[in-house]
Amino acid sequence: MREVEQETMQERAYTITLSPDEMQAWMTFATDQPLSLDQMLADLEAAGVRVGIDRFFLQDLAEARQPGQRYLVAQGIPPEAGVEYFFPLEQERKPRRLPDGRVDFYNLETIANVIQEQILVAKIPPEQRKPGQTVTGKPIPPDRGEAVLPAAGANVRVSEDGNALIALVNGHPVLSDHVLSVYPTYTLEGDVDFSVGNLTFVGSLVIRGDVKSGFSIKCAQDVTIYGVVDEAEIEAGGSITLHGNVFGKQKGRIKSGGRVKGVFVDSIRIEAQGDICLSQGVRYSHLQTQGKVLVGGRSGHIIGGTVQALEQIVAHDLGSENEVPTRIAISSPFFDATTSRETLAHIAAVLKADQALLDRYGERELSPPVLHQAQEELKSCQAALHSLESYFARRSHLLPRTPLQVGTIVATGTVYPGVTICIGDLSLEISHPLHGVMFYRADGMIKIQKLETTVEESLENWGIGAGIAMEED
Incomplete structure (x- = not known):
């Protein structure tokens, strides 16, 4: 290393040294007192350092540093290789310094x-x-x-x-x-914390440690986490597997383009395109899925919050003895029975108006404004019919899987007061404990079926036995 002697360097508050090839410039400080950035830049210029100066880092050093520590403040530009x-x-x-400082x-x-x-x-x-440059500006x-x-x-x-x-x-x-x-898979052996920051990846991620509060994971494929998830955000285009507990503190969020499989979640929002399977329980969370919610077979519980599924919800206990408000819902996020009725009513009104128009004018030619109105009404009617057709096409895959079509809610243990059961646009407030029951919709109302036989036999008879047991890795 070559030391550059400059007696004017803020009364010897630091020294500047260059590497033998002049590709690096270092500063070693003798004091932790605040220094002038302009004077530091002037001293670097006097030492011949003109290229590759890290001004943001130099600003940080002007404000705070460790005496006796050597800091790299400038790097040359290497020539382009082949x-x-x-x-x-x-x-x-x-850490990166943002434009606003x-x-x-x-x-x-x-x-x-x-x-x-x-x-x-x-x-x-x-x-x-292209040629390179040393920190002193010499071409390479x-x-x-x-x-x-x-x-x-x-x-x-x-x-x-x-x-x-x-x-x-x-x-x-x-x-x-x-x-x-x-x-295609990236494995992180430690925690997601300040040492690695937020993770964004186009493949699949495996996290061997925890995900600390305030951090996020965004992944195009699958995510597997072996540690605890704190107040964090996790988003995956594929499935998410959680081997540890999740504590969202009402700020955490999990979003999956596939299935979510875990153990226990508390105070978090989960959205999934596939099933949500939890082996122990859910507390004070918001769960929403296009598939099923399966919580722990014989021991899983859902306490507080809202759990919403398109197909089925199965758990051991719903609510708690303390009558914690808990909403359990089978409904479609893109269409419900109320919307269906409104659409059908609109179609009926349009058809009735068109018939009245024909009755009024008979065979006479309609004027352009009236004809335009009729054409617009016809377009509206066609759009409404197309919406209904799309809706029923999307729901048709449920027919062979659930005999009741609109989905079922099963509690193999106890349903406590404080629980609200919702199926479509119907709701039922639970006022006294129920044991071993299934809720389903029929004849325009929510009905309750007692699980008279064993849990497994009852579920199989109703066509929803498959999938209630958690899979083992």
Whole structure:
């Protein structure tokens, strides 16, 4: 290292040293007192450092630093090699300073993402390679030799012209021993905390530790978490598997494009396209799914909050002895019985008006305004009919799975007062404990069926036995 002697350096508050190749400049401080950024920049200029100065970092050092600690404040620009990588070879996990001066400690961009058919690395023709610069501004000529690509590893192919490597799948790239691979699953061995920040990934994620409060996970495929999930947000295009408990503190949120499978959740919002399966219970949460909610077979409970499913809800206990308000609902988020009746009433009104129009005018030719009105009414009627057709088409997959079509709610243990049972636009307030019952809709009302035989036999007879038991990994 070459030390630059500058007697004017704020009364020797620091020294500046350059690496032998002048590609790095360091500052070592003798005091923790506030310093002038302008004077520090002037001293760097006097020391010959003109390129690659990290001004944001220098501002931080002017305000606070550790005496005796050496800090890298400038880096030269290396000349372009024979190949160019289109992803960061090293993920630098450090907070970023935002344009408004604030520091972002949450988004550290821990994972490099590449997508299918993306160019990962390509050769640069010798005549197009750019020279570099030292921190003192000296030019560094590029290498004009023949470029050599890494070997193509897993999920990577060589381009037709042999000048590039291309990803075959979405995932994260790994360069090891001059072999480049892309893996669709990323595994984090520790916690999601300030050391890694929020995670965003185009493949599947496996988290071996916890997800701490305030952090988020966004994943295009599946997410598996082995630790505890605190007040966090988790979003996956595929399924989410939670091996630990979840404590949302009324701020956490989980959203899945597939199934959610877990143990116990408390005070969190869960939205899923597939089934929600929990082996122990739900407390004070909001669950919504396009499929079924299955809670723990013989021991699972749902206490407080709202649980809403399109197909079925099965649990041991609903509510608690303390009569905690709990809403259990079978309904469609995109259509309900009330909307169906309103749509049919609208169609009937349009048809009646059209008939009255014909009766009034008979065979006479309609005037343009009246004709236009009739045409618009016809379009409205057709749109309403199309809406109904789409609705019934979306619900048709339920018919072979549930004999009652609109879904069922099953409590193999006890349903306590304070629970509200909703099926479509109907609701039923529970005023006294019920034991081993099934709720279903028939004849325009919610009916209750006693589970007279064993739980398994009753569920099988009603066509919903499959899936009540939690799967084991």
